Amino acid sequence: MTNTLILIPSRMAATRLPGKPLLKINDLSIISHVFKKAEETKIGKVVVAAEDQEILDDVKKNGGHGILTNKNHKTGTDRIYEAYKKLDLKNIDYILNLQGDEPNIDKKDIINLNNLAVKNNSEIGTLAAKIKDNQMLIDKNVVKVQTEKNLEKGNFSKAINFSRENLSNLNNNIYHHIGIYLYQVNVLEKFVRLNQTKNEIQNKLEQLRALDNDLKISVALAESSSIGVDTEEDYLAIKKIMEYKR
Numbered sequence: 001m002t003n004t005l006i007l008i009p010s011r012m013a014a015t016r017l018p019g020k021p022l023l024k025i026n027d028l029s030i031i032s033h034v035f036k037k038a039e040e041t042k043i044g045k046v047v048v049a050a051e052d053q054e055i056l057d058d059v060k061k062n063g064g065h066g067i068l069t070n071k072n073h074k075t076g077t078d079r080i081y082e083a084y085k086k087l088d089l090k091n092i093d094y095i096l097n098l099q100g101d102e103p104n105i106d107k108k109d110i111i112n113l114n115n116l117a118v119k120n121n122s123e124i125g126t127l128a129a130k131i132k133d134n135q136m137l138i139d140k141n142v143v144k145v146q147t148e149k150n151l152e153k154g155n156f157s158k159a160i161n162f163s164r165e166n167l168s169n170l171n172n173n174i175y176h177h178i179g180i181y182l183y184q185v186n187v188l189e190k191f192v193r194l195n196q197t198k199n200e201i202q203n204k205l206e207q208l209r210a211l212d213n214d215l216k217i218s219v220a221l222a223e224s225s226s227i228g229v230d231t232e233e234d235y236l237a238i239k240k241i242m243e244y245k246r
Contacts, residue, residue: 049083
């Protein structure tokens with residue numbers, strides 16, 4: 001039996017949209033939407049790792065669990081590692097880092113990622129979706145991933161590069177990266193001890209630290225392309241979509 005712990009990093013001090021975890025969609029905060037989606041996967045225990053007590057209060061009010069973390073972390077991965085150590089849980093094989101600002105991520109994609117990673121004994125697993133709108137290729141808010149092979153349902157392909165720039169001139173294996181990571185516990189421990197690389201800092205993409213240090217990232221195809229809430233425009237767009245589906 002392989003055990004996965006889902007950790008959701010969250011903080012109020014987002015640069016482009018401060019306070020976004022507590023913005024409401026259908027009368028529920030964004031962070032609580034993500035927590036409930038994670039619980040619906042039934043993969044394992046779900047905990048929000050937050051640097052702000054108001055986030056934890058909201059999660060608890062909506063039936064979730066959270067843990068308070070240091071305010072000085074450089075990345076969300078550092079935050080989830082602190083939470084993992086504080087929780088002191090035994091027999092955890094994988095830690096799933098689920099972004100707290102993607103409330104419409106499909107639970108089936110999360111389940112599929114976990115199943116594929118366990119089956120393939122992957123060091124690090126993540127998701128990517130097909131790009132259906134060419135505008136996404138030039139949008140620097142959309143992270144793109146280049147893979148070794150075409151992504152197909154039920155298979156992994158090795159990540160070659162991640163970028164905010166347009167990668168379409170490289171080859172056809174360019175996808176919209178979805179910010180979810182599944183780490184083997186020992187690989188996560190190794191990753192957080194590595195220094196941030198120049199590549200990572202310049203591009204503001206911590207997954208480049210893994211590639212720069214020869215850690216293999218396996219990419220699975222997501223059926224749907226979730227929207228991360230980084231700006232007011234993102235929030236209004238996803239609010240409209242989710243409230244229409246209700």
